[in-house]
Structures are given as C-alpha cells and as structure tokens.
Amino acid sequence: QVQLVQSGAEVKKPGASVKVSCKASGYTFTGYYMHWVRQAPGQGLEWMGWINPNNGDTRYAQKFQGRVTMTRDTSIRTAYMELSSLRSDDTAVYYCARDPPHHGADVWGQGTTVTVSS
C-alpha cells in the first residue's frame, strides 16, 4: 500500500541542524510532489515547502528561506528536510505528505518530533 515512513524523533540544541527523512513506498516516487508541514505543540499546521522528486526543484515558504533545504534520493525513494540554526520555537512535529496534482495532500507520514532544547 501507499506509505510514507519518517525517521525517528530528534533532540537538538539551539543552533544545531536536523535532517528528517521520509521513505516512500507503494507508488511512483518521482510522480508526486512531496510537501513538508510542521505542527508546534498545541498549534495548527504550517506549510514549509515542497520538492519535486522528479527533478529536485524546490519551493520554500518565505519564513524558512535560508534555513531549510529539501532534497531527495530517487534511488532509495526518500525525501529529506533539513532545518538549520534551530531555535526553541522550531520544536514541532514535522510531516511529509504526498501531493497529487490539483488534489491536496492525500498521504501523510506518521510525523517526526523534533525537540530543540539546551
């Protein structure tokens, strides 16, 4: 079945970087954009950006420009989201989500909790 499996929880110190992975299975990885969305504790959903796994094109939310990098490795059907210069307010659950054209995100990863604390 179609599935996105994310890497495990991370604890980082302020100023560090974190790289979250999202492994796809059950569909053609290069056929769908992958979005990244985060959710701070008790808060709503915040869109971070997308990557086109077919050619590596990316688009980031202005808020994260310069701090976020989205990449992919098509040989292992995995997308990555790296966030640098972490601050305490980056503490959140980070989700990857598959996005069929003109559809909305129909498959989501289970989420990766990133805790930023000194």
Add this chain to the structure above:
Amino acid sequence: DIVMTQSPDSLAVSLGERATINCKSSQSVLYNSNNKNYLAWYQQKPGQPPKLLIYWASTRESGVPDRFSGSGSGTDFTLTISSLQAEDVAVYYCQQYHTTPRTFGPGTKVDI
C-alpha cells in the same frame, strides 16, 4: 500570501446532529482554466497526522463517509458533517492549494 480564516474556533455538537465549519480565503482560490476551487479539508485526531477529507472544495476523497460534504466557491467555503458520530471528534483544517505558499486555516475543534 493567501490568508485562510475559519469559524468558529470550536463547537460542540450532539451525536447525530449537524456540524458546520466555515472557511474564508483572502483571495479567490478558483482556477478559471478548469473552474475548480483549489480548497481542501483535513481532519486531524490527537496524535495522528492530518487526513484528507475533501478536495476541489466539494469532492470527497476515496473512503470518506458521505456524511462529510464540502461546498462554496471563490473565497467562502463550508464543511458540513450531516450527522456527527463519536469518531468525528477532531480538529478540522481548510487549506488552499491555489497558490504557493499553501496556507492552512487555524483549525476548528469539534467536540461532542
């Protein structure tokens, strides 16, 4: 950026009763080329990722019960749960996918 707002922030509905959630976008999300509204609704239960319920403002995702329906066009949209079930307790978000950044509404919490 397109700003999404939702109302109410929360609502409590009796089992079997109707729940109505409103979503407004600061700009139209209607794509003129195909006359589709690029608006989705998601349901999120505690500890779970969001689940896509509705896309194109009114098309139910496969497997979503028909008590969930979406309506609206342009800038004003509604999600209706016709007969609330216990398993529908969740937070509901609208999202526009007309324009990048893909913005979400703040969410509406539905309780019994």
